[in-house]
Amino acid sequence: MDFATLLQVLDSTVRLATPLLLACLAGLFSERSGIFDIGLEGKMLAAAFASAAVAAMTGSVWVGLLAGIVASLFMSGIHGLASITFRGNQLISGVAINFLASGLTVLIAQDWFGQGGRTPSLMGGGRFEPITLPFAEALRGVPVLGPVYAELISGHSILVYVAFLMVPLSWFILYRTRFGLRLRAVGEAPEAVDTAGVSVIGLRFAAVAICGLLCGLAGAYLATGLQAGFVREMTAGRGYIALAALIFAKWRPWYALSACLLFGLLQAVALRYQNIDLGGITIPVQVMDALPYILTVVILAGFVGKAIPPRAGGEPYVKER
Amino acid sequence: MTDTAAPAIELKGISKAFGPVQANKDISIRVMPGTIHGIIGENGAGKSTLMSILYGFYKADAGEVWIHGKKTEIPDSQAAIAAGIGMVFQHFKLVQNFTVLENVILGAEDGPMLRPSLARARGVLKRLSEEYELSVDPDQLIENLSVGHQQRVEILKALYRQADILILDEPTGVLTPAEADHLFRILDNLRAEGKTIILITHKLREIMEITDTVSVMRRGEMTATVKTAETSPEQLAELMVGRKVLLRVDKAPAQPGASVLEIENLRHVDHHGVERLKGISLEVKAGEIVGIAGVAGNGQSELLEVLGGYADGTGTIRVNGAEIDLTGKHSDGQSRRARGIAHVPEDRQTEGLIMAYAAWENTVFGYHRDPHYQSGPLMNNALIKAEAQDKMTRYDVRPPNPNLAARNFSGGNQQKIVLAREIERDPDILLIGQPTRGVDIGAIEFIHQEIVRLRDKGKAILLVSVELDEILSLSDRIAVMFDGQIMGERLPAETDQTELGLLMAGVTERPDKPLIEAVDAQLDAKEAREAEQHG
Numbered sequence: 001m002d003f004a005t006l007l008q009v010l011d012s013t014v015r016l017a018t019p020l021l022l023a024c025l026a027g028l029f030s031e032r033s034g035i036f037d038i039g040l041e042g043k044m045l046a047a048a049f050a051s052a053a054v055a056a057m058t059g060s061v062w063v064g065l066l067a068g069i070v071a072s073l074f075m076s077g078i079h080g081l082a083s084i085t086f087r088g089n090q091l092i093s094g095v096a097i098n099f100l101a102s103g104l105t106v107l108i109a110q111d112w113f114g115q116g117g118r119t120p121s122l123m124g125g126g127r128f129e130p131i132t133l134p135f136a137e138a139l140r141g142v143p144v145l146g147p148v149y150a151e152l153i154s155g156h157s158i159l160v161y162v163a164f165l166m167v168p169l170s171w172f173i174l175y176r177t178r179f180g181l182r183l184r185a186v187g188e189a190p191e192a193v194d195t196a197g198v199s200v201i202g203l204r205f206a207a208v209a210i211c212g213l214l215c216g217l218a219g220a221y222l223a224t225g226l227q228a229g230f231v232r233e234m235t236a237g238r239g240y241i242a243l244a245a246l247i248f249a250k251w252r253p254w255y256a257l258s259a260c261l262l263f264g265l266l267q268a269v270a271l272r273y274q275n276i277d278l279g280g281i282t283i284p285v286q287v288m289d290a291l292p293y294i295l296t297v298v299i300l301a302g303f304v305g306k307a308i309p310p311r312a313g314g315e316p317y318v319k320e321r
Numbered sequence: 322m323t324d325t326a327a328p329a330i331e332l333k334g335i336s337k338a339f340g341p342v343q344a345n346k347d348i349s350i351r352v353m354p355g356t357i358h359g360i361i362g363e364n365g366a367g368k369s370t371l372m373s374i375l376y377g378f379y380k381a382d383a384g385e386v387w388i389h390g391k392k393t394e395i396p397d398s399q400a401a402i403a404a405g406i407g408m409v410f411q412h413f414k415l416v417q418n419f420t421v422l423e424n425v426i427l428g429a430e431d432g433p434m435l436r437p438s439l440a441r442a443r444g445v446l447k448r449l450s451e452e453y454e455l456s457v458d459p460d461q462l463i464e465n466l467s468v469g470h471q472q473r474v475e476i477l478k479a480l481y482r483q484a485d486i487l488i489l490d491e492p493t494g495v496l497t498p499a500e501a502d503h504l505f506r507i508l509d510n511l512r513a514e515g516k517t518i519i520l521i522t523h524k525l526r527e528i529m530e531i532t533d534t535v536s537v538m539r540r541g542e543m544t545a546t547v548k549t550a551e552t553s554p555e556q557l558a559e560l561m562v563g564r565k566v567l568l569r570v571d572k573a574p575a576q577p578g579a580s581v582l583e584i585e586n587l588r589h590v591d592h593h594g595v596e597r598l599k600g601i602s603l604e605v606k607a608g609e610i611v612g613i614a615g616v617a618g619n620g621q622s623e624l625l626e627v628l629g630g631y632a633d634g635t636g637t638i639r640v641n642g643a644e645i646d647l648t649g650k651h652s653d654g655q656s657r658r659a660r661g662i663a664h665v666p667e668d669r670q671t672e673g674l675i676m677a678y679a680a681w682e683n684t685v686f687g688y689h690r691d692p693h694y695q696s697g698p699l700m701n702n703a704l705i706k707a708e709a710q711d712k713m714t715r716y717d718v719r720p721p722n723p724n725l726a727a728r729n730f731s732g733g734n735q736q737k738i739v740l741a742r743e744i745e746r747d748p749d750i751l752l753i754g755q756p757t758r759g760v761d762i763g764a765i766e767f768i769h770q771e772i773v774r775l776r777d778k779g780k781a782i783l784l785v786s787v788e789l790d791e792i793l794s795l796s797d798r799i800a801v802m803f804d805g806q807i808m809g810e811r812l813p814a815e816t817d818q819t820e821l822g823l824l825m826a827g828v829t830e831r832p833d834k835p836l837i838e839a840v841d842a843q844l845d846a847k848e849a850r851e852a853e854q855h856g
Contacts, residue, residue, distance in 0.1 A: 175435075176434065176435055176436070177434060177435060178430040178432070178433050178434070178435060178438070181423060181426075181427060181430070181435055182427065182428070184416075184419075185416045185419065185427050188416045188417065188418060188419070189414065189415065189416045189417065191414045192415055192416050192424070192427060193427065193428065194398065194414075195376075195408065195410065195414045196398070196402075196414075196427050196428025196429065196478075197397065197398040197399030197400075197402050197428050198399075198427075198428045311417065311418075319378060
């Protein structure tokens with residue numbers, strides 16, 4: 001593999017890791033507050049559709065992005081209402097959201113656009129265009145660092161940079177602010193938060209809302225950044241891979257970055273090397289496509305070690321005497 | 322303290338009902354500032370409900386709360402904190418993987434950023450620690466602290482929020498005697514500084530030892546408020562239960578016979594790989610009660626589990642001279658029961674009973690394969706029910722209704738169901754863990770009498786309890802466990818709370834240094850070891 005190929009694979013790793021990272025951080029906020037969210041997938045899907053549809057109709061990707069976030073927040077609201085207010089089972093609520101998003105997006109897309117459940121291809125202002133960072137061209141001549149800067153670091157859409165900036169920001173919020181302290185506490189021991197006179201319900205809704213916001217960004221990026229429009233089931237299990245990455249990362253922001261980059265790399269490799277010829281035996285393309293998912297299972301089963309989820313996770317909070 | 326000063330807390334006519342259950346009926350109470358006021362009553366008497374109302378957890382149906390002479394509304398915990406009320410719950414409300422400092426500032430941060438809050442809290446904590454003997458490492462994680470230290474964190478939390486009224490709910494239930502003494506010294510210091518303390522407990526000794534005034538609750542009502550100096554444990558017990566209660570266990574000297582249960586070098590490693598039993602050797606004779614004293618978590622539970630057949634162990638256990646299988650498929654609760662070992666487990670709700678099942682079904686678990694209860698391939702339910710009815714009447718289970726699910730009985734009555742099941746099978750050996758945990762005084766009396774009656778029939782009884790009073794009054798011989806080992810055996814007549822308390826903390830000789838330092842040093846060493854083992 002030459003240097004240029006390596007750069008291309010890494011470049012595509014960054015793109016593919018972006019939606020995973022946003023969704024993973026979304027799950028991190030939610031689960032750290034004690035609300036397990038298996039509905040990341042559904043929220044991303046809803047956001048992908050809403051952003052693509054609105055961007056197609058208005059021609060503005062920013063309005064599309066806003067619509068994606070609103071759609072995702074709406075789904076979050078359902079999850080919050082079911083699992084926080086009505087103390088329902090968080091897994092069931094999450095699964096319901098996934099089904100809802102999966103069916104509703106295609107149904108509405110067909111009704112609005114009549115293109116077999118897709119949205120029209122987005123062009124021009126309907127997509128997030130790559131941003132060329134300053135001096136990218138000027139520095140291209142510098143050996144090694146030049147191409148790395150020009151190819152790998154520069155030339156992504158704004159949401160990629162947002163996603164990577166979210167990592168230190170999440171870390172800061174969680175570990176350096178009052179809100180973060182309370183958020184982590186409410187996922188570990190809601191009764192401690194409650195007796196300290198802080199609203200458990202308020203904190204959890206805030207966390208679920210942040211989760212919705214980040215899933216909205218992830219979904220919008222899928223439909224308007226990574227690709228040009230919505231197709232059915234376009235999230236393709238990314239919500240679940242993000243959950244796997246979250247466990248792999250032991251619910252920590254910086255680890256989440258590494259985990260998502262790893263899963264992104266697996267996807268990038270699979271995309272790049274569709275048919276590998278091993279002296280007579282050709283590994284079929286399906287195996288390569290399945291590779292990230294297979295490795296997800298292998299990594300989770302074998303290499304995570306002891307991952308302790310937030311102690312109060314999955315349990316609705318009921319005041320006790 | 323003068324009678325003319327406004328009470329720190331005055332409750333007027335507080336009532337609270339949960340559905341048809343009247344938890345608090347028209348309760349009025351005055352707590353004077355700078356005093357320790359005890360509230361005593363049986364389980365379910367309404368003590369905790371009353372305090373929860375005071376701390377804003379529940380809203381009273383009727384009544385008023387006055388704090389320092391001002392009528393105060395307490396709709397939530399925030400309001401209670403603002404009114405200067407701090408609460409130390411029976412089950413600590415701490416975040417296990419946070420540091421002491423983080424737990425202290427949680428909910429009482431100075432601003433949106435943590436750093437300044439943490440820095441200020443560190444200073445305040447240092448001052449409070451020195452002032453009230455509340456020393457605790459501010460950077461240690463809660464999960465690495467002993468329960469005694471965790472409780473100090475709870476008190477610090479309240480003081481950090483500038484509470485001048487402190488409510489403690491059953492604070493000594495989880496403490497060693499030495500830790501309890503330390504707690505009482507802390508409370509003394511707090512009182513000397515003018516803080517007002519409400520101490521909720523069911524232990525008469527504590528009330529007599531530390532309170533100035535005591536209020537007694539029974540069935541949701543406040544039956545009396547008296548000055549501690551002018552009352553006696555007997556009078557308080559009578560006020561609590563509503564009849565005369567025998568506080569001492571009435572028993573003749575033991576007549577030990579042949580050795581029935583012999584344990585040699587018993588070891589057990591839990592699923593974290595931590596060795597919980599480190600070579601236990603013990604003998605229980607016929608007609609003898611051997612009590613195992615110790616702070617919860619020092620291997621007593623594991624000892625019962627291995628003996629009862631639901632944890633694996635290595636070593637030797639002999640019953641009437643014949644060795645029993647410690648591992649493999651012949652080691653389970655049923656095979657142990659077949660060998661004459663009956664077991665009243667420590668936690669009746671998870672190990673002793675199936676809460677959702679009816680009482681009559683619960684009266685045969687572990688013996689349900691006995692041909693006696695079979696009728697062809699089916700269970701002889703009519704017989705089981707009839708026997709259950711009989712047992713429940715004789716063991717005074719209230720209500721004596723075998724069709725009621727186990728969860729509908731009170732703690733004491735649940736315990737009687739388990740006792741009836743195990744004792745009625747006429748075992749050679751009775752293992753009994755925490756026989757009176759969460760049980761009312763009246764029922765405690767009955768359970769103790771049953772245990773002694775069984776001993777007098779020539780049975781061997783191994784009693785595990787964290788209640789030192791219970792161990793001292795019931796046992797014919799006492800073994801003290803600490804950190805998976807037996808620290809020593811004593812005869813109840815030749816020992817006292819202090820000596821046992823030291824053994825429970827792993828101190829085998831009376832130390833030269835002040836007692837509390839020796840105990841603290843031992844406990845710290847144990848904590849360090851455990852932290853190491855958990856990696």
